[in-house]
Amino acid sequence: MPDSRFPVQKLLAWFDQERASIPVPGRNDKDPYAIWIAEIMLQQTQVATVWPYYEKWMAKYPDVASLAQADQDDVLKHWEGLGYYSRARNLHAAARLVMNELGGSLPNSFDSWLKLPGIGEYTAASIASLAFGEPVALIDGNVLRVYSRLKMITADISKTKTKRLILKELQSIISRDRPGVFNQALMDLGRVVCTPKRPRCQECPLASACAARKYARMEAFPVRAGKKPIPHYDIVIGLIEKEGRFLVQKRPDKGLLGGLWEFPGGKIEAGESHQDALLREIVEETSLQVEVGDKIATIKHAYTHFKITMTAYWCRWISGDAQTHAATENQWVSSSQFKQLAFPKANLKILQQLKR
Secondary structure, rough: OOOOOOOOHHHHHHHHHHHHHHHOOOOOOOOOOHHHHHHHHHOOHHHHHHHHHHEEEEEEHHOHHHHHHHOOOHHHHHHHOOOOOHHHHHHHHHHHHHHHHOOOOOOOOOOHHHHOOOOOHHHHHHHHHHHOOOOOOOOOOOHHHHHHHHHHOHHHHHHHHHHHHHHOOOOOHOOOOOHHHHHHHHHHHHHHHHOOOOOOOHHOOOHHHHHHHHOOHHHHOOOOOOOOOOOOEEEEEEEEEOOOOOEEEEEEEEEOOOOOOEEEEEEEEOOOOOHHHHHHHHHHHOOOEEEEEEEEEEEEEOOOOEEEEEEEEEEEEEEEOOOOOOOOOOEOHHHHHHHHHOHHHHHHHHHHOOOO
16 A cells, blocks of 8 residues: 555655756656666766767767667767766667667567666666656665655665665555656655755655654665775776877777777786886787887776776887787777777876877
């Protein structure tokens, strides 16, 4: 039975009043393709960051057919800078599946969306509720924060069991008449009102029902287990020049930064100098003999589960034909061609130093 203590109508009324002031890509659209693209981009990425990427993407690939026809390198280039590149590869693969196996028609239900590459329960529920009015609840970090404060849930919200219990409760509460609005309202409430620090409880439509507010313990929730220390790696890469061109390598599609181009290099082993590490890595990855020259720049970059300090050096080709021991493809390109290739963010930071 639905929880009669949850003020659903207050939540919906708040969203109706506030939605114009908290725009989110794809949310005011009934087009399942637009919602799909927006929701994938919004995973692990701030709304302000997503907007220009979303608008550029929709101009380039306005429908599933145009995305399916695109070359993967072009797709990754349009995604460049958003990170988590498996999202772009899965979008491309799913678009081709829709065109080749589903006759060009996007799914129209939660269960059918789950069958596409890169679609999990959250994304399927978002599209199904927003585009098709299917009453399927969802949870993201914002929803978990709102609901854990509302109920003062002491269980660790990073645990699957806790998430399942919260999702089950939300499924019993969700508005059957306006499920998409319900889901949007909870997500946006967490994003703009029920924030991690200093929540604006005086503006919250759920304040009267919130246990954490009643006991002034808002910032004690949600409960999470302590995070493990994030490892750090020192990385060295080389811009190998041969007759005015530079060697770039394409990473395998599967795995971190799959399908992107990068310069040869890798982790510095214990006791190695930068030069020794770079010469070793270049031989291991390409079989080339090079001479290491001047340093270009050192940058820092953080991924989800680790951090790096990357140093780049100019290198001069001496001998050998470039092999693909760790890559799927090699190309010798001019510096003017760099802008045509999709590079990881860390490599882009190095390239930005070349312009100074």
